[in-house]
Amino acid sequence: MGQKRFNSDRIYDVPPAGVVMGLSWTELGGAALYIETIEKDSGHGGPGIKVTGQLGDVMKESTDIAYSYTRAFLSRQDHKLFGTQFFSNASVHMHVPEGATPKDGPSAGVTMVTSLLSLASGQQILPNVAMTGELTLTGKVLPVGGIKEKVIAARRAGIQTVIVPYDNQKDVEELYDGIKEGMNFVFAQEYQDVYNAAFGPDAPYYKEVPKG
Amino acid sequence: MGQKRFNSDRIYDVPPAGVVMGLSWTELGGAALYIETIEKDSGHGGPGIKVTGQLGDVMKESTDIAYSYTRAFLSRQDHKLFGTQFFSNASVHMHVPEGATPKDGPSAGVTMVTSLLSLASGQQILPNVAMTGELTLTGKVLPVGGIKEKVIAARRAGIQTVIVPYDNQKDVEELYDGIKEGMNFVFAQEYQDVYNAAFGPDAPYYKEVPKG
Amino acid sequence: MGQKRFNSDRIYDVPPAGVVMGLSWTELGGAALYIETIEKDSGHGGPGIKVTGQLGDVMKESTDIAYSYTRAFLSRQDHKLFGTQFFSNASVHMHVPEGATPKDGPSAGVTMVTSLLSLASGQQILPNVAMTGELTLTGKVLPVGGIKEKVIAARRAGIQTVIVPYDNQKDVEELYDGIKEGMNFVFAQEYQDVYNAAFGPDAPYYKEVPKG
Numbered sequence: 001m002g003q004k005r006f007n008s009d010r011i012y013d014v015p016p017a018g019v020v021m022g023l024s025w026t027e028l029g030g031a032a033l034y035i036e037t038i039e040k041d042s043g044h045g046g047p048g049i050k051v052t053g054q055l056g057d058v059m060k061e062s063t064d065i066a067y068s069y070t071r072a073f074l075s076r077q078d079h080k081l082f083g084t085q086f087f088s089n090a091s092v093h094m095h096v097p098e099g100a101t102p103k104d105g106p107s108a109g110v111t112m113v114t115s116l117l118s119l120a121s122g123q124q125i126l127p128n129v130a131m132t133g134e135l136t137l138t139g140k141v142l143p144v145g146g147i148k149e150k151v152i153a154a155r156r157a158g159i160q161t162v163i164v165p166y167d168n169q170k171d172v173e174e175l176y177d178g179i180k181e182g183m184n185f186v187f188a189q190e191y192q193d194v195y196n197a198a199f200g201p202d203a204p205y206y207k208e209v210p211k212g
Numbered sequence: 213m214g215q216k217r218f219n220s221d222r223i224y225d226v227p228p229a230g231v232v233m234g235l236s237w238t239e240l241g242g243a244a245l246y247i248e249t250i251e252k253d254s255g256h257g258g259p260g261i262k263v264t265g266q267l268g269d270v271m272k273e274s275t276d277i278a279y280s281y282t283r284a285f286l287s288r289q290d291h292k293l294f295g296t297q298f299f300s301n302a303s304v305h306m307h308v309p310e311g312a313t314p315k316d317g318p319s320a321g322v323t324m325v326t327s328l329l330s331l332a333s334g335q336q337i338l339p340n341v342a343m344t345g346e347l348t349l350t351g352k353v354l355p356v357g358g359i360k361e362k363v364i365a366a367r368r369a370g371i372q373t374v375i376v377p378y379d380n381q382k383d384v385e386e387l388y389d390g391i392k393e394g395m396n397f398v399f400a401q402e403y404q405d406v407y408n409a410a411f412g413p414d415a416p417y418y419k420e421v422p423k424g
Numbered sequence: 425m426g427q428k429r430f431n432s433d434r435i436y437d438v439p440p441a442g443v444v445m446g447l448s449w450t451e452l453g454g455a456a457l458y459i460e461t462i463e464k465d466s467g468h469g470g471p472g473i474k475v476t477g478q479l480g481d482v483m484k485e486s487t488d489i490a491y492s493y494t495r496a497f498l499s500r501q502d503h504k505l506f507g508t509q510f511f512s513n514a515s516v517h518m519h520v521p522e523g524a525t526p527k528d529g530p531s532a533g534v535t536m537v538t539s540l541l542s543l544a545s546g547q548q549i550l551p552n553v554a555m556t557g558e559l560t561l562t563g564k565v566l567p568v569g570g571i572k573e574k575v576i577a578a579r580r581a582g583i584q585t586v587i588v589p590y591d592n593q594k595d596v597e598e599l600y601d602g603i604k605e606g607m608n609f610v611f612a613q614e615y616q617d618v619y620n621a622a623f624g625p626d627a628p629y630y631k632e633v634p635k636g
Binding site for chain 1: 478519
């Protein structure tokens with residue numbers, strides 16, 4: 001139904017807390033893929049998460065993994081920090097626009113956790129950051145496909161910092177310089193690497209990651 | 213089976229609170245698509261929403277998004293305003309006539325929220341307003357298809373103000389003047405734009421939207 | 425989508441408590457197959473287990489068997505030992521990366537129990553141990569397929585001790601010496617044999633197994 005405008009997949013100039021730009025790809029190319037999470041008003045049932053956006057089975061499991069990981073991540077923080085108890089009470093809703101487009105795959109794992117932590121802490125991520133990466137339940141960041149298409153989509157959307165899995169480093173190195181010019185790449189092994197790059201050193205759960 | 217009467221898709225002369233005219237389209241043309249929401253009698257189970265009308269998966273998810281968004285929207289209002297606590301207790305039922313016609317797609321998102329807010333506040337929308345637009349969980353209004361067919365259907369139903377997504381502005385500009393004559397178009401970026409146009413400046417949740 | 429790097433299926437250098445390397449095989453060869461289990465933060469519903477990783481029906485049943493067996497195993501330990509009451513309260517999540525790869529079969533049974541016991545006791549398994557074996561509900565270890573491919577995968581991942589079912593002993597003997605050189609094989613009849621080899625004689629639930 002008609003042509004998408006250049007850059008039309010950037011919905012947010014400055015995403016509010018709870019909204020994070022991920023990156024997806026299909027055979028037709030890459031695209032921005034936002035993860036939006038809000039807290040529903042309190043007083044409705046117990047804590048929990050609801051998910052919408054025509055997600056396939058793998059992506060639905062990614063939301064489960066992200067939700068479990070986020071709660072475990074927060075339980076390891078100093079409990080006096082704001083937001084660490086958030087999911088003990090909050091009933092949240094995660095949505096992945098656009099609502100009519102079927103989506104699947106595990107590569108939004110790190111984006112989902114970032115969206116949940118952004119909501120819990122009430123803190124927006126740094127401007128012009130996008131990310132991609134599969135997450136394991138303990139926070140390892142696994143490599144994903146479509147790096148080239150995703151970087152092109154990020155560039156088109158005006159992104160300056162792209163967080164990608166460490167094991168995709170070679171894929172980024174192979175991109176020709178014109179695509180990467182002026183962009184900053186962060187290679188994440190652990191989710192904490194993603195957190196640090198997305199929120200910066202002043203963020204409440206920032207922690208140096210020792211590298212071997 | 214038989215010929216539709218001209219204008220037969222206008223069910224309501226003046227829709228009561230909880231009822232809002234949306235716009236749908238198929239390959240056969242556009243049509244009015246009402247969203248009706250009522251409060252079921254109290255004392256039956258907890259708060260919640262039931263949906264009927266042969267909705268497909270995408271449209272069912274739209275109702276979830278609309279319900280979550282509406283509750284979050286109300287929680288941000290001054291709590292002394294009438295209706296802001298409505299969904300803490302109300303068990304509501306949303307229906308999309310005609311009940312035998314399968315319907316799908318995300319473009320009734322803004323209409324659903326408007327229906328829910330109309331019910332919560334007990335306030336009808338302004339006369340002869342119809343709307344279309346996909347909603348994200350944070351209230352962004354995303355573009356939809358079939359603008360031409362929807363505007364023709366709105367005109368046929370005697371609608372004077374059509375609320376469409378901001379990113380569909382070009383589609384409206386391309387329509388020939390005969391279709392648009394005497395009609396007023398509102399281009400919405402945020403749901404608040406939709407609310408303002410649907411209920412007017414005297415409505416309880418009316419708020420100026422700063423434009424950049 | 426591109427070539428896997430040599431040894432890329434080793435996600436963990438030193439797996440934390442709750443993470444155990446199993447071994448899988450397909451027609452294309454063997455691979456490391458991690459079982460990850462974490463405790464979700466407390467205060468969310470009752471105790472229970474959630475499972476993700478695109479598991480087929482047989483493997484899902486394996487998680488049920490592993491969970492039941494683990495709880496029964498712990499109930500037979502001295503109750504003063506750390507971790508024996510863990511599953512009375514804990515809500516846990518078990519995941520099998522990579523999230524997009526469908527997996528099935530019963531041969532991760534012993535790995536799942538080991539992951540659960542590792543989490544409950546807060547104790548990592550010994551370094552460079554991997555395992556495979558179907559488990560019965562009473563703790564018998566049944567033989568599995570693909571021993572050759574699994575041993576090759578274990579070797580490639582730097583594993584030194586491989587725990588295999590007792591009834592697969594012949595399959596190991598038939599492997600040529602070059603594959604097995606420098607590797608240590610443990611043949612398990614009962615789950616306790618697996619536990620002893622995975623955690624060592626200082627582990628809390630270590631127990632000599634009388635052999636007939």
